[in-house]
Amino acid sequence: MRFALARVVAAAIVVxxxxxxxxxxxxxxxxADKGTLGVGLMLGEPTxxxxxxxxxxxxxxxxxxxxxxxxxxxxxxxxxxxxPYILQSRPSFVLPVYVGPGVRLIDYTxxxxxxxxxxxxxxxxxxxxxxxxxxxxDAFIEVAGVLEYEFRDGAGAGIKLNAGxxxxxxx
Numbered sequence: 246m247r248f249a250l251a252r253v254v255a256a257a258i259v260v261x262x263x264x265x266x267x268x269x270x271x272x273x274x275x276x277a278d279k280g281t282l283g284v285g286l287m288l289g290e291p292t293x294x295x296x297x298x299x300x301x302x303x304x305x306x307x308x309x310x311x312x313x314x315x316x317x318x319x320x321x322x323x324x325x326x327x328x329p330y331i332l333q334s335r336p337s338f339v340l341p342v343y344v345g346p347g348v349r350l351i352d353y354t355x356x357x358x359x360x361x362x363x364x365x366x367x368x369x370x371x372x373x374x375x376x377x378x379x380x381x382x383d384a385f386i387e388v389a390g391v392l393e394y395e396f397r398d399g400a401g402a403g404i405k406l407n408a409g410x411x412x413x414x415x416x
Contacts, residue, residue: 289409
């Protein structure tokens with residue numbers, strides 16, 4: 246039941262992200278050359294699907310949904326990220342860093358004494374993006390600190406860590 250609800254929520258986020266249009270006056274490389282919506286795979290915490298929608302050249306909404314391998318369960322998170330610095334810019338790629346706030350929902354289903362528990366948290370994410378100029382792909386690595394509240398007797402608030410890497414194809 247919870248897994249089915251999580252699938253519906255994930256599908257709604259993807260549809261919502263796809264329906265949002267980037268700023269039409271933005272002539273960035275993302276809008277002109279490779280599109281503003283990227284979808285791909287992520288390995289880490291979580292391992293699953295990831296999507297990123299550029300709103301402006303230096304601002305985006307990103308999300309991931311998948312299995313929480315370390316925590317044991319199903320995780321969904323979304324972030325609003327800024328790309329404030331470019332570390333390298335070459336003819337074939339750009340290497341920006343990104344930071345931003347986000348939220349995380351997780352349904353812990355194993356590794357917790359057999360009990361199932363739901364948790365909500367706020368994230369602070371930072372990462373590096375390897376953004377190819379000639380092909381509609383990017384690769385990323387990120388780390389996020391999570392302050393979460395677990396809705397289970399005796400659990401309460403805690404600090405967690407998410408980390409992952411992945412690739413996205415842009416439409």
